[in-house]
Amino acid sequence: MHTGPDVHFISGLPRSGSTLLSSLLSQNPALITSGRTSPVAPMILRVSSLMAEGDHASDFDPTRRDRVLRQIVSSYYAPSGTQRMIIDTHRDWCARLGLIDTIFPQSKVICCVRDPIWILDSLERLIVSDPILSSRLVPMARRATQHDRIEHLLSPEGVFGYAWRVLTEAFHGPFAHRLVIVEYDYLARYPKAALDTLTRALDLPPHDYDLERIDQIGSDAFDACLSTPGLHHLRPRVSLEPRRCILPPAIQERLQGGMFWRSPEAAPSGIRILA
Numbered sequence: 645m646h647t648g649p650d651v652h653f654i655s656g657l658p659r660s661g662s663t664l665l666s667s668l669l670s671q672n673p674a675l676i677t678s679g680r681t682s683p684v685a686p687m688i689l690r691v692s693s694l695m696a697e698g699d700h701a702s703d704f705d706p707t708r709r710d711r712v713l714r715q716i717v718s719s720y721y722a723p724s725g726t727q728r729m730i731i732d733t734h735r736d737w738c739a740r741l742g743l744i745d746t747i748f749p750q751s752k753v754i755c756c757v758r759d760p761i762w763i764l765d766s767l768e769r770l771i772v773s774d775p776i777l778s779s780r781l782v783p784m785a786r787r788a789t790q791h792d793r794i795e796h797l798l799s800p801e802g803v804f805g806y807a808w809r810v811l812t813e814a815f816h817g818p819f820a821h822r823l824v825i826v827e828y829d830y831l832a833r834y835p836k837a838a839l840d841t842l843t844r845a846l847d848l849p850p851h852d853y854d855l856e857r858i859d860q861i862g863s864d865a866f867d868a869c870l871s872t873p874g875l876h877h878l879r880p881r882v883s884l885e886p887r888r889c890i891l892p893p894a895i896q897e898r899l900q901g902g903m904f905w906r907s908p909e910a911a912p913s914g915i916r917i918l919a
Contacts, residue, residue, distance in 0.1 A: 648718045649676075650729045651748045652846050655737040655814075656755035657807050659766040661828040663876045665756060666733055667861055668839065674849035676727045678734075679861030680876045684720050685734035688713055692743070710747045728849055739810040741819035751822065752846050755811060757919075758828040760902035763804055765889050767797055770872055779872040794895055815905065821914035825905050830918045832884035838918055845916055855882045 654662050663680055670677045678684070691712065695704040704712070721730050737744065737753050744751050768790060771779045777787045781803055786796040797804045814823060824845050831838045835855050843850060863876035879885075889896065904910050905917055 648714065649723050649727065650750065650847075651717055652729065652731050652751050653737040653744065653753045654678075654731060654733040654756065655735055655753050656811060656826075657757050657760075657763055658735075658803050659763045659828075660756040660758035661826065661831045662733055662756040663861060663863075664858065664878055664882070665754065665826065665831060666731065667858055667878055668835065668853055668855075668882075669731055669848075670859070670861075671853050672849060672851035673726060674728045674851070675731060676721050676723050676729070677731045680863045680866060681734050682720070682732050684717055684732050685736040685740070687720070688716050688743070689736065689740070691716065713743070713747050729846075735807045735810065738807075738814040741814055741817065741822055744822065745819050752824050753814070753822050754824045754826055754842065754846075755814070756826050756828065756831075757811070757903070757905060760804070760808070760899045761889065761891065761896050762828075764794060764797060764895070764899065765887075765891050767804065768793065768890060770875060773874070774871075780870045781872055790892070791895075794891070812904065815910075815915070816912065820912040823915050825915065825917040825919065827903075827905075827917075827919035829884060832882060835882045841916075841918055858882060 654666060656662060666677045666679050669675050670679065694700060695709050695712075717730060717732065721732075723730060731754075738755065741753065744753065767781065771777060771781060771787075771793060772790075779787075782793050782796050786792045796802050798808075799805045800809060814820065815825075824842065826838060826842070836853070839853050842848060858878050858880055860878055861876060864873070867873050867875040867877075891899075903919075906919055911917060
């Protein structure tokens with residue numbers, strides 16, 4: 645039985661508010677958050693593979709397996725006595741809902757989402773802000789033209805394409821009731837309402853969040869490793885700023901209708917959607 649701090653997760657699509665949400669939640673002294681993507685999910689997946697196959701597979705019965713995997717989370721964060729809840733961020737959590745259901749049966753996964761047109765627009769703006777196009781979000785061979793870059797980002801190996809696939813699988817899968825969908829525009833327009841809803845849905849310790857003071861999460865070194873400075877940069881206050889889309893009309897048309905979570909017919913029962 646899990647007796648440590650409660651654990652919830654943030655996942656979903658890139659450029660959709662996960663960093664902003666994590667920064668806001670970090671204001672709550674009863675929470676410990678990862679800020680940006682953490683290494684916890686990859687660590688759990690690597691240890692899980694050792695448990696599933698190889699010479700030591702027989703050493704892990706379900707009880708030991710679950711205990712070890714839970715300890716990875718608690719040992720990484722080492723919460724203090726006042727920190728009652730951990731919130732970890734990684735795109736892979738949408739692909740591991742079955743594991744979450746087993747080792748953290750009370751957990752929810754907050755999925756940050758956004759219109760795919762504006763996600764790709766945001767990624768493209770980041771990439772072309774560097775005149776020599778050095779961002780590792782796109783491999784060297786696919787950086788020459790905007791169409792090449794977009795095709796890679798949309799591919800199964802791309803930062804958007806992978807996240808999109810695992811989100812749709814989670815949304816329609818057997819553990820969809822664990823998801824809380826938070827649309828970026830809703831979070832940016834109505835941050836207090838979004839935080840109030842999440843507080844109730846996840847049973848978070850109450851807190852009066854300061855929406856006029858958004859702290860940076862200290863991700864410069866991480867962003868530099870991806871040769872994409874500013875990837876996790878946050879504006880100083882919560883706001884929704886309109887801008888012109890820099891994607892060609894043909895690409896915009898291709899991405900139209902991508903907000904599948906808005907369709908009442910598509911939403912599984914029990915899933916909560918903030919949009």
